[in-house]
Amino acid sequence: MIKTINQKIEIFISSLDEINDDLVKTITNKSSTTISENLKNGHLTTNVCMVAASLLKLDSKELANNLEKNLSELGLYKDVKAAGPGFINITLHRKDFALVLHQIIEEKQNFGESNIGDNRKVQIEFISANPTGPLHVGHGRGAAYGDAIGRILQATGSSVEKEYYINDAGRQIDILTASVIVKIIQKELDNFFPQNAYKGAYIESIGKEFTLKNIVKYNDVGSILKDLPSDPEEEIDQIISNLKRSDEKIWHLVKSFSLESIIKSIKDDLRDFNVDFDSWFNESSLGKLNDNSSEISKSINKLKDDGMAYEKDGAVWLNTDNSGDDKHRVLVRDDGRATYFASDVAYHKNKVDRGYDDLINVWGADHHGYIKRIEASIDALGSSKEKLIVKLVQFANLFKEGKKVKMSTRTGEFFTLKDLIEEIGADAARFYYLSKQADQHLDFDLDLAKSDSKENIFYYIQYAHARIFSLEKKFKEMNPGLDTNIEAIEKNIYKECDNLIHEISKYPNVVNKSAITLQPHLIIFYLRDLAQSFHSFYNDNHVLSESKDNMQSIVFCLSAVRQTISNGLELLGIKPMKKM
RNA sequence: GCCUUCUUAGUUAAAUGGAUAUAACAAAUCCCUCCUAAGGAUUAGUUGUAGGUUCGAUUCCUACAGAGGGCACCA
Known part of the structure; x- marks a missing residue:
């Protein structure tokens, strides 16, 4: 509909004086031309006259009057x-207006989908939390x-x-391994525990699980605590090297066991959270520096060959001049170990080589502060940093009984995702996470998420869905064999539905906008508005005591x-509720 | 200091450069003999300051004031 109107408008614009093709474009x-915000302004609205008037130095109101006449005479x-200042408001014939209902009945769960993505290959990398807890x-x-x-x-x-992306190769994993081993043999060490080791209860349970099938026995336990520096960082590093030296076999067994155990728990939690991944990429698969054929070596060598990386003070540096980064960054330390950044450079090269059109990093x-150096590395490796879209997600504060829930990784006291899912359910949790723009601070109120007031938008929307669901069921019971149909609506029988139809017709645009801006919260706010229109309608109209014709058309609508609420929730990964 | 996000009603939040800035909570008053009251109706109230671009600015630009985050040969 909008398309044909735009065609008519273009014809009108082209017929103006002193116009040329470029200007028309x-x-x-x-x-x-958009769906009007409010039915008072007709079904569709265009601002073309104001735009044209400013470019052509004409009076926008006069231009709008001319276009009004022109479009009216078409009789469509x-x-x-x-x-107003030069808007054109168009009211459609009822049949055209109700077209969106046909569309929904035909497309069902696909209503709202589009092809604006043009089949671009997009990769989204997200969470990528260290597998250390x-x-x-x-x-x-x-x-x-x-x-x-x-x-x-x-x-x-x-x-x-x-x-x-699983960071399974760095120092953090060594610390994890050391934490588990020390926990296992803690009694033999006179209850010693390193200051910077991981302290959560999960460390102990991994250790217990490991000892069910394996024996952890050191010939010389004392050597593990030998030569410990007082600095916490240096202390843990010394313990790591002592443990490796004492018994390399146990070290590797515990390391892979701990990793597997934690990765499994991460996967389980994500499954419960209804998040699924197409692929899991191990940092360790990028290989090691001392292997010339590894991806990490190849990336660094290529950067060196192209003059984008250089050696200085015994370390290898990436030149980041062209990215606006404030200094050059180290890829290989002066002691010969690669930095985390070096792995990330190789990882992003790997992603670019896989041929995606867009790489989205959450x-x-x-x-x-990390964005510019990664962009610099992508440019330096001969691709374009334009491919990379980084979306930053701000922290979320949890509030329980009006108080901020304190969290500290250091002491192992934190509210896990699993705790949250158990407390309020995966769907409500997802909903509230998405209810605000991702790059802004979020105060997550657990009590609100469980409350039964209107303030709890999650239930407000779900309630609308559940109400309609039960209404449909009752309608079918009352009228076996009677189908809902479009005829009644087209015959202009139940005008009170107009507002709802108008709201629904906005949905595909909301989805598109949400895709273009990468902002899921737009869908949430839309659903709230739609639910509101519905609740209002529901209160004013007692559907099941209407005439059969009316009932038919209302239930159809x-x-x-x-269907629209259901589709919107599905896009957010939330299951619509059939009863409450 | 540098980089960055932000500042909207008493509070928490919306708004591809468009019409009278949108909701909820809190306040006041109403609506269940009724399809789920986890609901509805009515009233009152908002764009940090100073400039600029524009037919039109909450939105874009500049400065200022205020808040958060980031600035490792850590990951």
């Missing part, structure tokens, strides 16, 4: 009116966000792949509302 690009629309509520926000934009992009015609806001 500029005007059509800058202006838009019920009403055309120039309004369970996922906590901070990771949950990235999980909900990454998964939701994945679903939204997929629904709007992109070809999406979701990936989790990172915690604390990685903000409400089914479309329910």
